[in-house]
Amino acid sequence: MWIISRPLVNKVFAHAQRMLPKECVGVLSGQGREATAWHPLTNIAGDDRSFLANPEEQIRLFRSLREQGREVVAIYHSHPRGPAQPSSLDRELATYPDALLLIVGMQTDGRLEINGFLAHDGRMEQQELTIRD
Numbered sequence: 001m002w003i004i005s006r007p008l009v010n011k012v013f014a015h016a017q018r019m020l021p022k023e024c025v026g027v028l029s030g031q032g033r034e035a036t037a038w039h040p041l042t043n044i045a046g047d048d049r050s051f052l053a054n055p056e057e058q059i060r061l062f063r064s065l066r067e068q069g070r071e072v073v074a075i076y077h078s079h080p081r082g083p084a085q086p087s088s089l090d091r092e093l094a095t096y097p098d099a100l101l102l103i104v105g106m107q108t109d110g111r112l113e114i115n116g117f118l119a120h121d122g123r124m125e126q127q128e129l130t131i132r133d
Ligand SMILES: [Zn+2]
Pocket: 077, 078, 079, 086, 087, 090, 103
């Protein structure tokens, strides 16, 4: 089970809405499977159907988290026109086996959904998320 506080989820949702029609990308950090801080990154992908975090920004963030003794708990992005399910591209690019792949689905009328996945044996396994108020 993964734990994310409600204020963090709200920040991720707001980031996803602000970036429309593009996808957003960012990181949640904390310890183990509990996320306690939000770190938006810049999506430098040239289209509206994929994401690529600015590599320098990401390296700087990961280094600073390491220095603070924090872990990358989740890497999130949004699907402005799709469900909160991994795309075939997401499956190919899931390169952080220990970090939760969080996806915000925005296709439903006004209601955002969020799901988390872990790459395991070449498959994406949906994880149990607890959103703590
Ligand atoms: Zn995706």
